[in-house]
């Protein structure tokens with residue numbers, strides 16, 4: 192089937208749709224050996240040989256969507272100059288190369304999505320999508336409502352004010368408190384920096400939700416494939432999904448039945464939300 196070149200390139204996970212357009216305009220893309228610089232040009236990914244800077248584009252016909260419970264001590268990258276363990280080391284049985292959707296810090300654990308569908312990943316990461324990400328944070332000592340309120344309303348970071356967030360006190364222990372922080376931005380080390388800004392020291396940070404997807408009881412280091420309904424629900428549009436039926440992923444997880452798009456509650460646009468109890 193003929194498709195626009197920029198769509199084929201971004202779907203292959205090479206780069207975003209816009210950056211793919213730049214590759215075309217810059218004369219870096221060729222179809223069957225002929226350089227194509229006109230935007231809107233089409234090709235058939237099942238027949239045509241598409242190259243970028245002379246290198247053939249690898250097009251996978253199998254699209255994989257994975258939810259991994261990332262343990263601490265793994266890096267969200269495809270290679271590391273310090274030779275630290277990579278999240279993809281946990282996906283050895285996955286037959287295709289998959290890429291992380293966004294990132295979690297080396298010491299952050301929890302829900303991480305990976306896919307070889309670049310277009311889907313770009314759609315999820317686009318700021319206009321404002322997908323909610325919920326984190327559980329263990330902080331040293333006791334939190335006070337004023338700290339939660341400031342985080343919820345927005346704190347000044349070196350790259351600007353954070354948007355309003357939803358911040359709750361989840362559990363109070365002898366030495367530590369657990370708070371939940373829900374944000375829809377995706378800035379680097381954002382939750383850690385928000386905590387630092389209100390003098391909270393992070394002991395543990397775990398992402399427990401990404402949009403409508405919850406980590407649930409999936410064990411650390413295990414992964415599962417998303418259902419077709421989950422893939423569509425997250426991106427908010429129809430997608431055909433294929434998954435490897437012989438996977439050895441954790442299959443103990445309850446699978447979501449095909450469902451319609453579920454609207455999740457957004458953090459308030461102004462003011463933020465706090466549910467705590469100390470003054």
Ligand code: URA
Nearest residue numbers: 296299380381382383
């Ligand atoms: N916020 C952080 O500070 N770290 C992460 O890994 C994710 C969100």
